[in-house]
Amino acid sequence: MTPRLQEIFLKAYREVRPRAPIPEFRVEFFAFSNINNTIRLREGVIFARISDLLSGAPKDVLHAIAHILLAKLYGKNIEARHASRYRKYLGRRDVSSKAHLLRQERGRKVLLTAKGRTYDLEAIFEDLNRRFFHGLLARPLMTWSRHASRQNLGHYDPAHNTIVVSRVFDRPNVPRYAVEYLVYHEMLHLKHPVRLSGSRRCVHPKAFQDEEKLFPELEKAKELLKRL
Ligand SMILES: [Zn+2]
Numbered sequence: 001m002t003p004r005l006q007e008i009f010l011k012a013y014r015e016v017r018p019r020a021p022i023p024e025f026r027v028e029f030f031a032f033s034n035i036n037n038t039i040r041l042r043e044g045v046i047f048a049r050i051s052d053l054l055s056g057a058p059k060d061v062l063h064a065i066a067h068i069l070l071a072k073l074y075g076k077n078i079e080a081r082h083a084s085r086y087r088k089y090l091g092r093r094d095v096s097s098k099a100h101l102l103r104q105e106r107g108r109k110v111l112l113t114a115k116g117r118t119y120d121l122e123a124i125f126e127d128l129n130r131r132f133f134h135g136l137l138a139r140p141l142m143t144w145s146r147h148a149s150r151q152n153l154g155h156y157d158p159a160h161n162t163i164v165v166s167r168v169f170d171r172p173n174v175p176r177y178a179v180e181y182l183v184y185h186e187m188l189h190l191k192h193p194v195r196l197s198g199s200r201r202c203v204h205p206k207a208f209q210d211e212e213k214l215f216p217e218l219e220k221a222k223e224l225l226k227r228l
Helices: 003-016 059-073 080-091 093-111 121-133 176-191 206-212 218-227
Strands: 024-030 037-042 045-051 141-144 154-157 162-165 195-197 200-202
Touching (some): 003 024, 003 045, 045 059, 121 162, 176 206, 176 218
Parallel strands (some): 024 045
Antiparallel strands (some): 037 045, 154 162, 195 200
């Protein structure tokens, strides 16, 4: 812990709880994927994590954060001057653009998880690639979706060359052929890019549909997805 953070938290604590005994503090800067600050109290020790994006912030901004966190922890009112100081700092153009970059970089890393609890999407891709495409498709980024969406079961994102499959399928009670079918369908999108026929976008052209029928458990898989 930096002595600076320790000192700032002590001072803020005194303001929020003038007469209470001083607890032990463990405060650190932490690499969240967003500007985020957390606090909790466990067995008399206060643990706080401040976004490392704020490590270069002026002292009064860190003081404002410490005040906000401690006030929340102890159910006290957050003083307006601290709230507005922190808000103003976050609104600074250099700070908000840094936060934006951070979300993109770290957010993407969090997003990309081909290895789920049950199924490994890269392994499924390679297996299907061998069975149906003579191993000729270049593997895009494969990832489980962040949330278990039932609306968006799978999609291929050509802009980021990524196949995303909804996390709802990463479960032992979901048969492997269902996951395979979803990945296979997206692999066909990879192979058959969306074409314009007149002004209409042809997302599943005939060649796509014919090739989809080659998947042995097609009907079973479609039935299962309908029931989901
Ligand atoms: Zn499709």
